[in-house]
Amino acid sequence: MAKLRALPAEGEQPDRWEAQLRKGxxxxxxLASLWQGRLYGLEIIRFLESNSRxxxxxxxxxxxxxxxKAEGLLSSEWVEAEAGHPRKYYxxxxxxxERLHLMAEAWTSFAGGLSRLxxxxxxxxxxxx
Amino acid sequence: MTREMxxxxxxxxxxxxxxxxxxxxREEIVREIGAHxxxxxxETGAPVETVLARLGSAEELARQYRDGWLxxxxxxxxxxxxxxxxxxxxxxxGVFGMVVFFAAVFGYAMGGGxxxxxxxxxxxxxxxxxxxxxxxxxxxxxxxxxxxxxxxEVLEMWYVPLALVVGSLTLLATTAVIRAALRTSQRWxxxx
Numbered sequence: 644m645a646k647l648r649a650l651p652a653e654g655e656q657p658d659r660w661e662a663q664l665r666k667g668x669x670x671x672x673x674l675a676s677l678w679q680g681r682l683y684g685l686e687i688i689r690f691l692e693s694n695s696r697x698x699x700x701x702x703x704x705x706x707x708x709x710x711x712k713a714e715g716l717l718s719s720e721w722v723e724a725e726a727g728h729p730r731k732y733y734x735x736x737x738x739x740x741e742r743l744h745l746m747a748e749a750w751t752s753f754a755g756g757l758s759r760l761x762x763x764x765x766x767x768x769x770x771x772x
Numbered sequence: 773m774t775r776e777m778x779x780x781x782x783x784x785x786x787x788x789x790x791x792x793x794x795x796x797x798r799e800e801i802v803r804e805i806g807a808h809x810x811x812x813x814x815e816t817g818a819p820v821e822t823v824l825a826r827l828g829s830a831e832e833l834a835r836q837y838r839d840g841w842l843x844x845x846x847x848x849x850x851x852x853x854x855x856x857x858x859x860x861x862x863x864x865x866g867v868f869g870m871v872v873f874f875a876a877v878f879g880y881a882m883g884g885g886x887x888x889x890x891x892x893x894x895x896x897x898x899x900x901x902x903x904x905x906x907x908x909x910x911x912x913x914x915x916x917x918x919x920x921x922x923x924x925e926v927l928e929m930w931y932v933p934l935a936l937v938v939g940s941l942t943l944l945a946t947t948a949v950i951r952a953a954l955r956t957s958q959r960w961x962x963x964x
Contacts, residue, residue: 684804685811701812702827705804706836713844721803730811731804 671750672697673707674716674735674743681734683722684708708733716742775820779809782830789834793841801837847954852880852943855950862957872953879946887939889914890932901925 676682676690688704691697711717716739721729735743783802790798805827812823827833839861846858859876862869892914893900902912905923918925927934 683811684808685815700826700828701808701823702833702836705801705808706833706840709801709837710840710844713840728807728810730807731800 668750669697669699669703670707670711671743671746673704673711674739674746677717677733677735677739678743681732683730683732687733711739715739775813778820778824779806782809782824782827785830786834789831790837792838797841805833843954843957847951849951850947852947855947855954856880858954859950862954865957868953868957872950872957876946876950879942879949883939883942883944883946885913885939886935886942890935890939893929893932893935897929901931902927 672691672695673687676687676694682690684705685701687708688699688701691699691704708717708719712719712733715736717733718736719731719733722732724730783806786805787798787802790801793801809820809823809827812818812826813820816823842861843858846854849855856873856876859869859873863873889900896914899916899918900914901918902925903910903915903919903923904926905919910923911919
């Protein structure tokens with residue numbers, strides 16, 4: 644513990660900030676993973692790992708899916724699988740598709756604006772290389 | 773301990789700590805997590821113990837479900853007790869939660885206090901009201917002793933409906949703000 648506290652605060656900040664950023668995007672990412680069709684929890688985790696930089700703790704996604712379902716953005720059904728036990732599949736409801744569409748628009752516009760703002764910073768880094 | 777026993781122990785602990793959720797919700801969660809562990813173990817070939825470690829402790833997992841449930845219930849509730857309980861839980865999560873909690877306590881105290889003074893006015897008419905001195909607000913509320921001349925009370929019995937209306941509006945505004953804050957927090961409470 645003492646070792647952790649001894650770490651320079653400024654060295655920790657980017658990591659913490661990135662974690663906050665990812666946190667905020669997680670709900671949208673979970674909804675987006677279901678855009679193409681229904682998936683069960685482990686498939687959602689693997690989908691997010693392979694299609695984005697979101698590496699999740701395996702227990703993270705389930706409370707979020709539960710909450711999104713309670714909000715009426717997802718529906719779920721148990722499906723018998725070859726694995727010998729049923730799996731709980733999630734899919735977007737009409738409200739979920741609409742919410743995701745709004746989120747995607749807001750995110751794209753926000754990220755586009757920030758990218759333009761950061762362009763000189765990134766160009767400067769290229770020059771330094 | 774066999775693989776099934778390890779899993780059963782984990783799921784039992786999870787079930788116990790999901791306390792306030794309905795029986796159907798608890799069983800659905802336990803069933804889903806059980807299926808996840810079996811799938812993950814089969815997919816990766818990892819022992820159940822490793823998969824359970826990747827899930828995190830059953831207590832922590834249950835806490836995340838409980839928090840989501842509590843805040844989701846509260847964001848649809850009008851009960852000050854339920855709302856305050858949820859904001860108190862939110863306050864343990866960071867600065868935003870603390871601000872919401874203190875705003876909630878302040879709003880309820882202001883609104884409730886004002887409505888209460890409306891009920892006190894008929895009992896202590898001389899001590900309750902709004903006092904003005906030289907055209908400026910001098911004091912308001914229930915005061916012992918009440919301000920003397922040149923300050924004078926201006927509302928008289930109009931204080932009762934006015935305090936009731938303003939107090940009720942403050943309580944309603946506080947409730948609306950807390951519910952909005954809880955809905956916002958639902959989108960930010962996920963943990964990586």
